[in-house]
Amino acid sequence: MPLTQTRLDELWDFSDAPASEQRLRAAAEAASGSERAELLTQVARALGLQERFAEADAVLDEVAAGPDADDVVRTRTALERGRLRNSAGDAPAAVPLFAAAERTAAAAGLTFLQVDALHMIAIASPDGAAATDAALAVLEGVTDERTLRWLVGLHNNRGWAHFDAGRYDEALASFVASREAAERWGTSQQVQWADEAIAETVRHLA
Secondary structure, rough: OOOHHHHHHOOOOOOOOOHHHHHHHHHHHHHHHHHHHHHHHHHHHHHHHHHOOOHHHHHHHHHOOOOOOHHHHHHHHHHEEEEEEEOOOOHHHHHHHHHHHHHHHHHHHHHHHHHHHHHHHHHHOOOOHHHHHHHHOOOOOOHHHHHHHHHHHHHHHHHHHHHHHHOOHHHHHHHHHHHHHHHHHHHHHHHHHHHHHHHHHHHHOO
């Protein structure tokens, strides 16, 4: 059974990758089967955030070669390999990995991970608007609150794309949508970031 995102949230602190790595390693050591494999993909992600790319790839190689690579693990392995490539500055190599993750997740009904993959395609692609649109379409009809938190980041990313292109009215609408999503499904930090983006955009509209 795949790990819940809530459980992974408890193990992750993206502002402290080394501590997250240690928690994830301890959890993996206490787990078995596909749960252990899934946790190891997150160990690789924590290593990548520390720019320990070769170590991270080695962990993912171990996971991919193991007997427990179900759809969740295959999706996460492709996602994390893509994130490693993107973090190392090789976005062209990252995008096909994110696309592979998206296909596997979509076929297996793994909505959270499908949106994650589309979100990463949007970040890594020269024109990510189509991937953002696709992610928003996937979320239509979704009721799981943790999955709906993706709306915060998706609208925020769309907002900055509009902002960078000088389309400040459209940027403001996206940032307002991001804030509304943050109030409903996000964190207080996300609400604050949305408020800052709205304020910055309003200054450009003045």
